[in-house]
Amino acid sequence: MRIRSAGVAALALGLAFSAAACGGSKSEDTPAPAATTSAALDKGNGKLVIWADDKRAPVLKSFADQFGTENGVQVEVKAFAENLQTTFLTASQKGSGPDIVVTAHDWIGNFVQNGAIDPLQLTDAQKAAFQPLAMKAVTFGNQTFGAPYAIENLALIRNTDLVPDAPQTVEDLVAKGQELKKAGKVKNILCLQSGDLGDAYHLYPLFSSAGGSLFGTTPTGDPDPKNVTLGGEESVKAFEKIATLGSKGSGALTTSIGSDNSIPTFTSKKCAFLVSGPWALGDVKKAGVKYDISAIPGFQGAKPASPFVGVQSFFVAAKGQSKALAQEFVGNYVTNKDVQLALFKADPRPEALTAALEESKAADPDLGKFLEAGANGIPMPAIPEMSAIWEPFGKAEASVIKGADPKTAVEAAAKAVTKAISK
Template structure:
């Protein structure tokens, strides 16, 4: 049943690059190295493969899906879903009108499995070994592999090297440097990290974890344990956030959120930005000299642990062409050509090692973000993670604005527990 996507023509690759090029530093897709291997015919289901994806991935995948359709004698349809992709997929799956393949984040796995909407994918041990280890770990749930990963993303510290030539060794060193630059009138902000009026657990988590904070206990196998909520035990971590928000320090501000943090850094108003690969295009456009390193830890603290997210291809359990979907996900999109097309559409480090090597050769930032994520952990994929964001964010914003850390942690823990128990 296995075919390779290596029979793509140069013209086809040109279409992909034309659709998705993000700059002259983008690597070209890898050339084909052999003709597709002969294999038994794939069960074609109803003769149609339906894929749901967001707008960026729709454009990148279209030429490849057309080629897959020709090779297998089927029609391939990509439906562009711009909003509420997960909810729309779950609803359609229950109604029997969903796709055969879904492209989405790995941390949806728990909810999708709980709703019986995706099947395990049949990756061989050899195929798994071709991916970054953390990518396979992220798509493994309950001992089974539920997706074919294609991109890995995590936060790093992006530094304006004209203002801060050296990477800070600790959070304290970063704050001291930022304060000195502000006092000298070179910046208006000590640190650019999204907080916003409602908090932002994702972006603050490296600091929170370094200060000893956690969200869940762990099971015997080391997975997050949703029966043990530990936010209430993490008052010391919230105390550290409180200290960074205090007047006289001012490193964390609710006035900086996802809508203005990258722009503030790109305009030269701060020397340090905590963000991911998605910020680099704006930083380059602004002409800022920059470098990417790991988010530093507190002096004497635990490692600063960013969440690692993995973009994934899923096989829908209620699709009408399930064998065809398995063929597409396990043996087609695991090809470096496809991985590079997706990289060119949205430059984030590829999960496939061969594609990552190509990306790093043309754009060293990709390797730097991988290094920055070495202490990271996969975003918890358990359904109960959805209950964390809002209460945690409220607590985070409260302590940064001067609220009592112990009370904020306790209130968040109570709200999370109640939401999970509903």
């Protein structure tokens, strides 16, 4: 599950380092990993070290062991329950990191800035095997830096016993939620996690629909950290829209709904609408809630809601001891259908590889619904300065929900972001 609220520590760590990166790889969409000619492969120190989170590490082990056997090397897969990204950056600077790291794409900018990962040289045909948005997410500075394997975005999950049809606008959603609450059928209008510190990741779809933005764009269309638009007129107006959903408005948004209780409130049928990602479905199904998935609605007459899209990816460490082995593993093992399907079974999220996704969609229609819900989404900005956004934005969100003046809250947030970036 993705929770976006603690970016300041990451910013401080990321901006403390500096460097650059380079390298190469290839990938195939084959039914099973093809054997490598071990005599032609530089085996580095004879060991391949992979760092991944504790859900993916067990799945990778069998494929890693096969690779090790075929190439006469030792492969170690180390699992991390938390702090994988920051631990990797620190270890990279000390020369004690892995050869491969598995994590989200939005750290690419920080990794590149710190010289922690190598780009991958994929052919056009290889790139075409993946979902276009996934490839866009792992592209930074016109170079491909990761081999994507899973896509994730927020959607609206609704209790179909209470709400048979998907709301078309935020106003429709609020009206239905108020009706259900008045009838005593629910306790909350909407389960969109905020908490006392706010949650920019979950609020962003509504913020974007209302016209808000975080950064301007460069001529190439990338986010421009030199142009912070969070405090601009359009973003202020967006927060004024958000305020209409807070304590002085409809009450649809409340800081009493946070990361610890948003999903449980929905699964206990105290709320008919949940804004969450594919990670929520396990609990929803376990609770026996009849549900459907649709796009998060935007405000009436406004832009479509635009959720952030995250892409889980494999990266080759720039300072690994066995870089050729790492490139071979990522290129010829990780990017094949079998591995992507196995990773999906461990943690069901739409696969980045189209062949794997089509196979999974046939068995699980929810995958297609999440992808459709993210059709208007944008890849999470991968610039290092993005980590300066989370805490100030979250504080502004929470205060506005509680009734604070939107203009004052947004301008304070923008000032804090600009100050953090300029350090």
